[in-house]
Ligand SMILES: Nc1nc2c(ncn2[C@@H]2O[C@H](COP(=O)(O)OP(=O)(O)OP(=O)(O)O)[C@@H](O)[C@H]2O)c(=O)[nH]1
């Protein structure tokens with residue numbers, strides 16, 4: 001486990017009035033740890049462990065060549081989105097065996113960002129199914145890898161059977177600006193659902 005040392009960036013500006021808890025979820029190796037790491041203004045907390053060969057029978061490593069570690073509990077990071085709003089990000093593994101962890105992590109969460117990979121779109125259904133069971137609203141961000149096929153967003157929306165109101169966008173989990181854009185879309189969606197003014 002790797003956690004943040006105290007530093008100036010660890011302190012929130014006095015103007016912050018609202019703290020929102022969000023989950024960052026998605027199937028194995030979709031880029032959750034990368035996403036939280038790219039965004040967090042504090043050194044992210046990670047729980048990475050080296051993958052063993054035995055694990056290849058449990059988690060399909062297809063499309064994740066060169067990946068040596070996996071998250072065994074959660075990722076945690078913080079983003080101050082504007083002067084008054086801070087987001088706490090909890091990255092959670094998407095496999096069914098982590099359902100119990102999800103039940104704890106979703107307590108107090110306002111919504112979730114689902115990272116998806118169009119090379120392995122079918123694997124997102126399990127994650128979206130869990131969110132729907134837990135009645136947590138979500139947005140979907142397509143994390144684009146070098147060999148990602150160029151599907152249109154409408155095609156992907158249809159394939160994932162998303163509601164027309166569910167935000168769907170592309171992102172690069174390694175890029176702070178791109179990742180921030182997806183969180184703004186999610187927060188805007190959540191505010192619209194609660195009837196708050198959309199000012200994220
Ligand atoms: N090319 C490219 N590589 C990426 C991108 N996002 C993540 N990666 C790489 O993909 C691999 C998997 O990323 P992780 O962030 O570990 O994925 P994860 O979802 O946290 O994985 P688990 O916790 O094991 O489920 C890493 O080697 C990343 O460097 C991306 O947008 N583009």
Ligand SMILES: [Mg+2]
Nearest residue numbers: 032033070071
């Ligand atoms: Mg991870």
